[in-house]
Amino acid sequence: MNKLGFYPGCSLEGTSREYAESVLATAELFGVELAQVPDWNCCGATAAHNLNRALSLALPARILAKALDAGMKEIVVPCAACYNRLSVTQHELFLDEKLRRETEEAVGLPLSDKVEILNVVQFVERYIEGQLPEKVTQPFGSDVACYYGCLLVRPHDVLQFDRQEDPQAMDRVMRLLGANPIDWPFKTECCGASLSIGRTELVAKLSGRIVREAEERGAGAIIVGCPMCHSNLDMRRPQINKYLGARSKIPTLYLTQAIALACGLDKKQSGTRRNFVKVDWNALRNS
Amino acid sequence: MSRNINPHATVDPECLTPAPEPHGRHSAHFSASSLASQASATVGVDSARCYQCGKCSAGCPLADEMDFTSSAVLRMLQTEDPAADRELLTSQTIWLCASCEMCISRCPMQVDIPKLMDFLRQRSLYEGLANRDARRNIVAFHRSFLDVIRLTGRSYEIGLVVDYKVRSGKLLQDLTVAPAMFLKGKLALIPEMVRDRRGIKRIFKKTDE
Incomplete structure (x- = not known):
């Protein structure tokens, strides 16, 4: 059984519960175990990047740091908006060392670019697509x-x-x-x-x-x-x-x-x- | 548009060299106090690179709702006219932009307009110039969203909507959808919270601008 990190994000716990249900049911059917990033927080979404750039980097950075701390190499992020914020944050912080140090200081945890962020389609391509003909x-x-x-x-x-x-x-x-x-x-x-x-x-x-x-x-x-x-x-x-x-x-x-x-x-x-x-x-x- | 902008103004050919946008460096073409130079210095977006092809505005899904289209925004920045800068900071445009990123995906010069819009929104709030209408709806929504995150670490629909109603004064909005959402199991009555709320508080404190 494949065990992967999982960042549901806030929508999947509320207005998009059916998304979480279908992701988890599908994962189980295809032999994938999804373990939530411990004590995850909101990615900040549009509000943070519209109003406060530093915050819009620090919130996703905390999620990535928590995943890293839990030893997760890949995290599945079904929400396209969260996927986008996490990916952009990782990209920006590893282009600019000063920004990364400031963000690490705000989060209080070390960061690494070794956590791979998978959107829902990448997750399907990598772990599900091959078994589809039989399932x-x-x-x-x-x-x-x-x-x-x-x-x-x-x-x-x-x-x-x-x-x-x-x-x-x-x-x-x-x-x-x-x-x-x-x-x-x-x-x-x-x-x-x-x-x-x-x-x-x-x-x-x-x-x-x-x-x-x-x-x-x-x-x-x-x-x-x-x-x-x-x-x-x-x-x-x-x-x-x-x-x-x-x-x-x-x-x-x-x-x-x-x-x-x-x-x-x-x-x-x-x-x-x-x-x-x-x-x-x-x-x-x-x- | 209320001001005259010369569409045939010449652009320094040096600006047209497609090079990666440097971070933290002033564009040589701008005087230090203009919005264009601040954008270049703080988020590394050099508006001088725009040569007004208009592809961004043509592809923008919200262009016909905006007071200035994205290509007009860039041209206004290039003029470095303080009056134009002020018009941008008080515009609806910067709040209507939905960050769909269509503009940069089609920009031949890869001017990062979405990042520029984020910069303009933040400047506009900092200077207290945010558009009055936008402040009552779009800005109110974003602020309510962050209010909830600050408290709980996660988004929480009921808290968000109540906070937004107070901020916007739109008490009756979306009253019909709420019961249906509840019946579909889409509205949690009790917020999910991050356990380490001190960590979240720390992030908000350290990034407060």
């Missing part, structure tokens, strides 16, 4: 729209993950689950992110365009790897529908929910019972 028992039969958003792929210089405008990794995984990923131009358009509470109407517009495009191109589901994208596309659907002037029905699934469903796990294990827009598995699977 998929109920393949998808529908078209799906893989939506990567911003923070999984940008900034490319730092993250070095996939193509920044037309990424392919989730499309490849979805093909292995039997789905047909559509070609569409909104893969990495922004959903409005943290403007969700401060300027909800802007999120309705930005996310509304994404939902409309996916639906018009015939996708049966939008596949995501980010709790912020998910809550904007799923929980903000009433506002989106108001912006669109129509009732959109397309559900938004986390990549790990899609894997869980295709491997025969139920609503509870895949967490799809918590989605706001109903996930009609019978309509998505190959029957």
Whole structure:
């Protein structure tokens, strides 16, 4: 059994509980044990990097230091926003020694760049993809729209993950689950992110365009790897529908929910019972 | 835009050399007190490198909501006009930017606009110039978010929303979604806390600006 570090982040303990449930259920099914980074804290998210640069580096640095202290070589970070903040912090601190010393002083713990930070797709590629052919028992039969958003792929210089405008990794995984990923131009358009509470109407517009495009191109589901994208596309659907002037029905699934469903796990294990827009598995699977 | 900016102004060809942006060094092209020179000195973003191709603004998902597009922001910085600097610090633009990073992914000169936006937001708060509307919604949200982290070490939705309602005065917002979230098991009543809250307090204290 592979044992990896795990940084759930705050969303996965609250608004995105279904993401945590599907990540953990999938990991278990594929023989991976995920151990939480001890006494982890919030990464600071958009608020910290908008308001206070030093804080926006120190909060993720504490997480990385805690992982290092626990002897974790790889940590799985399913939230794209946390993944982005941890990766950018590690990158910046190991380019600038003075900044690193100041941050270590604030955190009170030593840092190292030896902790590898895996996003959800990298986790799937490394530990799950190879076993998919034998584990998929109920393949998808529908078209799906893989939506990567911003923070999984940008900034490319730092993250070095996939193509920044037309990424392919989730499309490849979805093909292995039997789905047909559509070609569409909104893969990495922004959903409005943290403007969700401060300027909800802007999120309705930005996310509304994404939902409309996916639906018009015939996708049966939008596949995501980010709790912020998910809550904007799923929980903000009433506002989106108001912006669109129509009732959109397309559900938004986390990549790990899609894997869980295709491997025969139920609503509870895949967490799809918590989605706001109903996930009609019978309509998505190959029957 | 309210001010005249000459789009044909010449740019020193030296600025166009694509070299990695140095940290902690003033750009030779700017006078020390301008916003552009502060950005160069503190976060290493040299706005002189921008040659106004406009790709950033063309790809920006929020450009049509902004008072100044990202390429206009760069041009304004290049002028080093104190009035332009002030307009930037009081603009909506810097708060509307969602840090999606589309601009830098398409910038031929790799001017780190997202980092520049973070810098401008922080300057604007420091100088007490933050846009009035933004202060009531976007800035209020970010401050509420950090209030919760300072106390508990982790984000906590109910605490965040209550803090935000107080800061923004929008008492009725999102009242309909809360019960649905609760029924879906998405709202914890009791916050998850970091055990080492002293460590979190230390981080906030040491990074207080």
